[in-house]
Amino acid sequence: MKRLTFTLIGLGLLFAAPAFAQPAADEAPEGLQVQDEAGDEDEGVAEAPEVKDELNSLLNRARKEPQLVAPGSDGEQTLIRLANQDKVPEAAYALGVAALRRGDTAKATEYLQKTLALDPNFSDAVAQLGIIQIEKGEKEAGEAKIQQAVEMDKYCAVSRNYLALAALKANQLDDTIKHCRIALLGDPSNMNAYLNMAIAWMRKDRLDVAMLVVKSALAIEEHNAPILNVQGLIELKKENIKGAFTSFEKAAAADATFVDARRNLAAIALNYKDFDAALRYIDEVLKLLPDNPEFLLSRAVALRGMERFDDAKAVLTGILDKDPGNKEARYNLCLLLNDYLTDYNAALTQCTQFKNSIDKNHPKWKEMELKVKGINETIKALEEMKKLESEESKPDEGKAEEKAEEAPAEEGKVEEKAEEAPAEEGKVEEKAEEKTEEVPAKEGEAEEKAEPEGEK
Numbered sequence: 001m002k003r004l005t006f007t008l009i010g011l012g013l014l015f016a017a018p019a020f021a022q023p024a025a026d027e028a029p030e031g032l033q034v035q036d037e038a039g040d041e042d043e044g045v046a047e048a049p050e051v052k053d054e055l056n057s058l059l060n061r062a063r064k065e066p067q068l069v070a071p072g073s074d075g076e077q078t079l080i081r082l083a084n085q086d087k088v089p090e091a092a093y094a095l096g097v098a099a100l101r102r103g104d105t106a107k108a109t110e111y112l113q114k115t116l117a118l119d120p121n122f123s124d125a126v127a128q129l130g131i132i133q134i135e136k137g138e139k140e141a142g143e144a145k146i147q148q149a150v151e152m153d154k155y156c157a158v159s160r161n162y163l164a165l166a167a168l169k170a171n172q173l174d175d176t177i178k179h180c181r182i183a184l185l186g187d188p189s190n191m192n193a194y195l196n197m198a199i200a201w202m203r204k205d206r207l208d209v210a211m212l213v214v215k216s217a218l219a220i221e222e223h224n225a226p227i228l229n230v231q232g233l234i235e236l237k238k239e240n241i242k243g244a245f246t247s248f249e250k251a252a253a254a255d256a257t258f259v260d261a262r263r264n265l266a267a268i269a270l271n272y273k274d275f276d277a278a279l280r281y282i283d284e285v286l287k288l289l290p291d292n293p294e295f296l297l298s299r300a301v302a303l304r305g306m307e308r309f310d311d312a313k314a315v316l317t318g319i320l321d322k323d324p325g326n327k328e329a330r331y332n333l334c335l336l337l338n339d340y341l342t343d344y345n346a347a348l349t350q351c352t353q354f355k356n357s358i359d360k361n362h363p364k365w366k367e368m369e370l371k372v373k374g375i376n377e378t379i380k381a382l383e384e385m386k387k388l389e390s391e392e393s394k395p396d397e398g399k400a401e402e403k404a405e406e407a408p409a410e411e412g413k414v415e416e417k418a419e420e421a422p423a424e425e426g427k428v429e430e431k432a433e434e435k436t437e438e439v440p441a442k443e444g445e446a447e448e449k450a451e452p453e454g455e456k
Helices: 049-064 074-084 089-101 105-118 123-135 139-152 157-169 173-186 191-203 207-220 225-237 241-254 259-271 275-288 293-305 309-322 327-340 344-356 365-455
Strands: none
Touching: 049 074, 049 089, 074 089, 074 105, 089 105, 089 123, 105 123, 123 139, 123 157, 139 157, 157 173, 157 191, 173 191, 191 207, 191 225, 207 225, 225 241, 225 259, 241 259, 259 275, 259 293, 275 293, 293 309, 293 327, 309 327, 327 344, 327 365, 344 365
16 A cells, blocks of 8 residues: 655664764664555545545654654644545654654554554554564564565555664665665655665675665655765765765754754864864753763763863763663773873772673773783882882981980080180180289380490
8 A cells, every 4th residue: 555644754773883983884764664655646645635635734844853842742643634624644643653763652553543443454553563563572473564564565664664674783784775775766855765785785895886875865855864874974975074964964954853863963073183073962862862872971071171070970870870781881991090090009990890891802801901900010110109108208307306306415616615715714814814923024124225235
C-alpha cells in the first residue's frame, strides 16, 4: 500500500567516544524508525477531495515543522477530527507517528491500533507496532509483525528500513542497500532509506556514491538534519574538515534538538584544541541530556584543555559518584590528577583502580603499568627529598647551641682584659713619672753648658 505521508525520523549515535577526543565516526542509526510512506496520489487518502487536500497540506507542512502536530496544537486537533469524524486511517497513523517521535509509545500504540481498525491492510501501522514490541523486548513477536507487513506490501518502507538497519548493524552492506532500494521504490522520498543507504555506501568506501545518495535526499528535504549529518561524516572520511564542519553546522541549525550534529562538532573542536567551541556545543547537548555520561566526560576534557582543572575534576568525580565502574572517567581523572594537578597520592589511587579494572589485552594496560610505576617512584623520591631536608636542618641547630654555650667564655675573656687595664694604666703613669724626673737633670745640664759659654 503506497501512501502520501510525512517522515519523522528518530536516529541514534553518529559519534566516536569523546573521552579521548576522537573524530566523529559512522554508526548505524538506532531506535525506532519513525516514519510513514509516501506514494501514488491516485490511491488517495480519502474519497472527499477537500479532506484529502486538508490532510496533505498539513502533513507536508509538518514534514518541515513537526511542532505543527505537537500535543494540543491546532494540527493535532485537525488530525484527531479527520481520524474520528472522517474515518481517515492516514490521519490516525500520522498521530501515531507524532507520538512515537516524542517517545510516547503508549499513545502511539493506541493510534496505530486505531489505524488498523480503520484499515486492516495498513502495512506501515503493522510494522510500527512490530518495532514497538521489539523495543519492549518482545523480539520474536515484533519481527513476526515486520514480516507480516512485508507480506502485505513488499514495498513497506517501515519494514524494509528495519531490515536494512539490522543488516547494517551486522555489516551486511549489500543487503542494507537492497532493502533501501525496495523501500525507495515504494516511497521515493523516504529519508530513512536514503540515510541507511548512504551509510552503507560510506562503509564500503564508495564515498562518491554515498554523497550522490545524500544529495538526492537533500534535493527532497534540504534541511533534513540526519542527512546533513551523514553528509558531514562523508566529508570527514574524505578529509575535508571544513566541508564536514559546515555540514554539521547546517544539521545543528536545521533541528535545535538534534544531538548527533553537536556531538560531531564538539569532536572536531576537541581534536583541533578549540576548547571554547567544544564546550559550547557540549553544553547545548547537556541542556537536552543533562545526565549523559559521554557528554559530561567530553565536558571534562574541554575544561581540562581550558586549564580549568578543578572544574574538570568536579565533573569527573561527579560521574564516578553515580557510576564507579565508568572506566573512561576513571582514566581521565587519573591523568588529570597526575599530569595537571600533581596530586600524586590521589593520582596513584585512581590510576591503580583503573589498572585493576582492565587486563593485559586492554590498549591502556602498558600505559597504566608505566604510569603507576612512575607515580610510585615520584612519591618515593619526594619522601626521600623531604627526609633529607629534615636531616640537613638538624646539624645547623646543633651548631647554634654550641656557639651559644661558648658565648660566656668569650665574655670572661673580655672581663679579664678589663681587669688588666689598671695595671697597664699604672705602667703609663710610672713612665710618665720617670720622664718627669729626668727633665730637671737635663735642664741642669743645659744650664751647665750655658755657663761655660758665658765665661768665654
